[in-house]
Amino acid sequence: MIGEIIAIGDELTCGRIINSTSALAARELFLAGHQVVAMHTVGDSVKQIGDVLKQAISEADFVIVTGGLGPTTDDLTNEAVAAALHRPATLNQELLARIRAQPWGDACHKQSLEKLAWLPEGAEVLNTKAQMSGHVLVHDAVPVFFLPGVPSQAARLLTETVLPRLAVRKVTAMRLYRTVGLSECEINRRLVELEQDGSTSIGYYPAGGEVHISLSMTENGADSDFNRADQCIRTALSDWLYGTDQESLAEAVGKLLRAQNLMLATAESCTGGLISSKITAVSGSSEWFTGGVVAYSNHLKEVLLAVDQDLLRSHGAVSGPVAEAMAMNLAERTGADITVAVTGIAGPGGGSEEKPVGTVYIGLFFKNQVRSIHHHFCGSRNEIQEMTATIALDLVRRELLEK
Amino acid sequence: MIGEIIAIGDELTCGRIINSTSALAARELFLAGHQVVAMHTVGDSVKQIGDVLKQAISEADFVIVTGGLGPTTDDLTNEAVAAALHRPATLNQELLARIRAQPWGDACHKQSLEKLAWLPEGAEVLNTKAQMSGHVLVHDAVPVFFLPGVPSQAARLLTETVLPRLAVRKVTAMRLYRTVGLSECEINRRLVELEQDGSTSIGYYPAGGEVHISLSMTENGADSDFNRADQCIRTALSDWLYGTDQESLAEAVGKLLRAQNLMLATAESCTGGLISSKITAVSGSSEWFTGGVVAYSNHLKEVLLAVDQDLLRSHGAVSGPVAEAMAMNLAERTGADITVAVTGIAGPGGGSEEKPVGTVYIGLFFKNQVRSIHHHFCGSRNEIQEMTATIALDLVRRELLEK
Numbered sequence: 001m002i003g004e005i006i007a008i009g010d011e012l013t014c015g016r017i018i019n020s021t022s023a024l025a026a027r028e029l030f031l032a033g034h035q036v037v038a039m040h041t042v043g044d045s046v047k048q049i050g051d052v053l054k055q056a057i058s059e060a061d062f063v064i065v066t067g068g069l070g071p072t073t074d075d076l077t078n079e080a081v082a083a084a085l086h087r088p089a090t091l092n093q094e095l096l097a098r099i100r101a102q103p104w105g106d107a108c109h110k111q112s113l114e115k116l117a118w119l120p121e122g123a124e125v126l127n128t129k130a131q132m133s134g135h136v137l138v139h140d141a142v143p144v145f146f147l148p149g150v151p152s153q154a155a156r157l158l159t160e161t162v163l164p165r166l167a168v169r170k171v172t173a174m175r176l177y178r179t180v181g182l183s184e185c186e187i188n189r190r191l192v193e194l195e196q197d198g199s200t201s202i203g204y205y206p207a208g209g210e211v212h213i214s215l216s217m218t219e220n221g222a223d224s225d226f227n228r229a230d231q232c233i234r235t236a237l238s239d240w241l242y243g244t245d246q247e248s249l250a251e252a253v254g255k256l257l258r259a260q261n262l263m264l265a266t267a268e269s270c271t272g273g274l275i276s277s278k279i280t281a282v283s284g285s286s287e288w289f290t291g292g293v294v295a296y297s298n299h300l301k302e303v304l305l306a307v308d309q310d311l312l313r314s315h316g317a318v319s320g321p322v323a324e325a326m327a328m329n330l331a332e333r334t335g336a337d338i339t340v341a342v343t344g345i346a347g348p349g350g351g352s353e354e355k356p357v358g359t360v361y362i363g364l365f366f367k368n369q370v371r372s373i374h375h376h377f378c379g380s381r382n383e384i385q386e387m388t389a390t391i392a393l394d395l396v397r398r399e400l401l402e403k
Numbered sequence: 404m405i406g407e408i409i410a411i412g413d414e415l416t417c418g419r420i421i422n423s424t425s426a427l428a429a430r431e432l433f434l435a436g437h438q439v440v441a442m443h444t445v446g447d448s449v450k451q452i453g454d455v456l457k458q459a460i461s462e463a464d465f466v467i468v469t470g471g472l473g474p475t476t477d478d479l480t481n482e483a484v485a486a487a488l489h490r491p492a493t494l495n496q497e498l499l500a501r502i503r504a505q506p507w508g509d510a511c512h513k514q515s516l517e518k519l520a521w522l523p524e525g526a527e528v529l530n531t532k533a534q535m536s537g538h539v540l541v542h543d544a545v546p547v548f549f550l551p552g553v554p555s556q557a558a559r560l561l562t563e564t565v566l567p568r569l570a571v572r573k574v575t576a577m578r579l580y581r582t583v584g585l586s587e588c589e590i591n592r593r594l595v596e597l598e599q600d601g602s603t604s605i606g607y608y609p610a611g612g613e614v615h616i617s618l619s620m621t622e623n624g625a626d627s628d629f630n631r632a633d634q635c636i637r638t639a640l641s642d643w644l645y646g647t648d649q650e651s652l653a654e655a656v657g658k659l660l661r662a663q664n665l666m667l668a669t670a671e672s673c674t675g676g677l678i679s680s681k682i683t684a685v686s687g688s689s690e691w692f693t694g695g696v697v698a699y700s701n702h703l704k705e706v707l708l709a710v711d712q713d714l715l716r717s718h719g720a721v722s723g724p725v726a727e728a729m730a731m732n733l734a735e736r737t738g739a740d741i742t743v744a745v746t747g748i749a750g751p752g753g754g755s756e757e758k759p760v761g762t763v764y765i766g767l768f769f770k771n772q773v774r775s776i777h778h779h780f781c782g783s784r785n786e787i788q789e790m791t792a793t794i795a796l797d798l799v800r801r802e803l804l805e806k
Contacts (some may be wrong), residue, residue, distance in 0.1 A: 011606055015430025016579070016617050018423050022444075027418025036416045041425075041442035048440060074604075135666055143767040176419065185515040195476055203413050203447070204475045205420070206553065214419065243446060266676075266697070272683025273669075273676030276697045280675025283784055291699035293707065294669070294679045300694040300737060304707065312545045334703060350687055378534075380555060381686055 001061040001140040001166055003029055005039040007054055008067035008077055013043040021066050021151045025158055029064075031174065044074045050084025056144045057085075062166060063135055064158075067149030068130060071115045076119060077146060085139050087120035094128060095119075126161040134161065168401050171349070173226045177213040177233055177238045180249065180394040184211050190236040199225035209390030210249070213237070237402055242394070249393045250278045250285070256400040257338075263337035264396065266292035267305060267326040269317065270344035270360065274389045276283035290336050295326065305329045318343050318355050322362030327372075331365045338399065340367045340392050344375075346384045360388045366399055404464040404569055406432055408442040409455055409645035410482055411470035412552060414518025416446040424469045424554045428561055432467075434577060460488075460545045465569060467561075470552030472535060474515045480549060481523060488542050490653045497531055498522075529564040537564065564633045576629040577619040580636055583652065583797040587614050593639040602628035610794030611786070613652070616640070645800060650797045653688070654682045659803040660691035660741075667799065668739035669695035669709055670729040673747035677792045687701065693739050698729065708732045714744050721746050721758050723775040726766030728750065734768045735805075741769045741802065743795050747778075749787045763791045769802055 005025050011017040020043060026036045042048040046091050056063045068077035096117040119135050126134035132148035134157040145162050147154040177286040179187065184204050195202055199221035203214040215233060217226045232240060243253040257264055266276045273294045279285050293304045298317050303309040307325045315321045326341035343362030351357035377387045408428050414420040422444060428437045445451040459466045471480030485491050499520035502513060522538050528535035535551035537560040548565050550557040552669045587607050598605055602624035606617040618636060637644060645655040660667055669679045676697045680686050696707045701720050704710040710728045718724045726787030731742035754760035761780040766773060776798065780790045
């Protein structure tokens with residue numbers, strides 16, 4: 001079915017809050033086989049809410065409205081529905097009784113909550129037991145679902161009450177392919193032939209130092225088309241593909257380390273702990289990650305990693321020899337099987353003509369061998385740190401693939 | 404001026420990506436005194452893009468369009484503009500020359516980039532030097548700004564080229580207050596009187612271990628109302644308030660360290676580098692942060708931080724004495740003036756009845772004194788890591804406030 005999503009709130013239209021509720025609803029609907037053709041966000045205004053609601057009802061098979069249902073004066077969704085759809089608010093006795101029976105909150109608080117028992121004429125409550133009960137109104141044969149704006153509350157009502165009410169055509173197959181090392185353009189070139197085929201559709205998304213590719217089945221597609229496209233993509237992406245769907249690069253590295261029974265350690269200068277925090281975001285990473293050093297200052301490179309002072313002076317902290325010394329000495333100190341070390345200039349300050357902002361060296365130690373690679377990244381401080389972390393993790397992954 | 408924002412991309416309408424670019428644009432526009440009345444998101448469809456664009460032009464004083472400008476085949480914004488506004492794509496020679504002169508990328512890559520030199524008839528390039536140059540088209544006297552979908556690229560073009568072109572009415576006063584340590588309810592209780600006043604409006608937003616409070620002036624408000632409300636909020640929040648607007652907790656800590664000419668070091672177990680990565684995300688943090696150790700395994704707590712094996716055995720790695728030893732020994736090894744150490748169980752595995760998931764100890768060393776605090780956090784692994792990092796940074800902040 002074709003759907004539209006409307007999010008309501010001044011906190012969204014003035015950019016104070018990023019709208020994650022609509023994204024969450026869109027994802028659930030997509031995975032259930034529906035197509036969201038448009039998402040709208042309007043502020044706390046009866047006129048704006050009414051206008052966008054009427055238009056969505058005229059265009060879509062169903063509409064999801066989130067936000068503006070709370071007890072405070074800036075919650076205007078019901079007023080907008082009353083005015084735009086000629087559905088005056090009516091008191092729902094069941095909800096009222098439940099609010100009055102709540103064991104918590106003082107009288108004043110309860111009184112403000114009674115506003116939640118007023119629903120548009122003809123609305124049906126979605127879940128009388130939920131904190132925010134939600135409701136559905138069928139207008140001009142189009143079901144309009146009203147959900148709270150809080151993501152977790154909306155998500156629960158959506159999966160438990162909305163999706164079961166929407167007739168499902170066919171679950172849409174979708175897969176995300178995650179790569180490091182190929183440009184978006186090069187991937188596009190490799191997959192362009194597949195795009196001609198109308199049975200699947202492909203999207204390209206740069207994400208930090210990675211590129212993600214989505215494959216989804218179109219209305220005309222069959223499972224066999226999807227599987228064939230999947231094979232084509234895997235062949236085209238080769239070992240630049242590190243994982244699919246929600247798998248992070250650190251998780252992919254962890255899988256390889258665990259399979260080979262190896263422990264990893266990290267030594268970070270310009271990334272300042274970003275690599276290790278990506279690693280330890282993975283549950284169970286203690287099985288394959290022992291820890292490391294954030295050697296941000298030169299002093300710490302000396303005292304924690306025993307990098308030679310002369311080496312630092314002659315080559316500079318941002319250099320291949322220092323990256324290699326960091327990796328090698330870390331392995332010696334920690335007993336880790338494989339170590340990766342980064343040193344670079346994340347900016348905005350600290351660059352020079354010889355070593356501009358974005359200059360990064362990554363050292364890798366494995367099986368008694370150490371080597372380093374040089375990169376130059378463009379972007380903001382945070383972008384340079386992100387790309388450095390990605391390339392460093394990918395270097396470990398490739399090393400483990402080769403063995 | 405009244406504006407609308409349109410975001411384009413299947414990755415948004417199928418919920419794979421949360422739309423942060425529109426929120427970012429809305430925020431910048433709001434702060435510059437404009438009113439965003441509606442935000443729309445449509446997929447990669449020439450028809451959908453065209454329809455929503457025509458409607459926005461008929462309603463608003465200006466329109467911002469983000470996404471669909473890239474080099475790949477699913478980037479359809481220009482095609483949609485050509486079809487809907489009868490503005491065929493024309494080749495911009497300046498952009499073409501610049502793309503061809505780029506020192507990086509192979510021939511194939513450059514050729515695909517040449518797509519970026521085709522703009523709708525009558526469009527003016529916003530920044531010829533930026534990687535994604537953006538453009539503006541004045542249609543029916545309404546300026547339509549086309550920006551890349553990548554948040555950092557869009558933000559830069561917006562502030563540098565779009566805002567200066569939009570006539571400003573009156574800058575809307577808005578301020579965000581960032582706190583650690585008070586619950587949302589308690590803050591609400593402290594500020595509820597201020598809410599009665601119609602000249603300003605207040606919003607509450609929990610964010611990880613922090614709570615942010617927004618203050619904005621309403622249409623009826625004057626600068627004096629805003630300043631009075633600002634004073635009330637600062638008094639009510641006292642030293643739970645660590646900063647305003649975009650200032651991060653790590654930045655607030657850095658300011659105090661720099662003012663007192665102190666160097667910080669971190670020793671992290673369960674946060675695995677998250678604290679140091681938050682610190683080193685701040686430009687210039689090398690002035691007040693020397694680095695530290697990610698002592699994820701017990702082995703590294705011993706070899707890098709000289710934590711006594713007996714101490715680990717008798718109290719367990721997750722304990723006050725171990726947190727204190729980590730902080731104290733780190734100070735000794737690094738020479739840092741103040742050190743913070745965390746050890747805990749982020750889960751989902753590793754918990755016990757005595758020390759359930761969420762148990763965290765934070766050690767603090769300063770001026771020859773060491774102490775530790777105990778916390779129990781609820782939530783997912785990542786939430787526990789985030790809250791631990793926030794509380795650890797806040798502990799440093801409070802220590803520096805007291806001296």
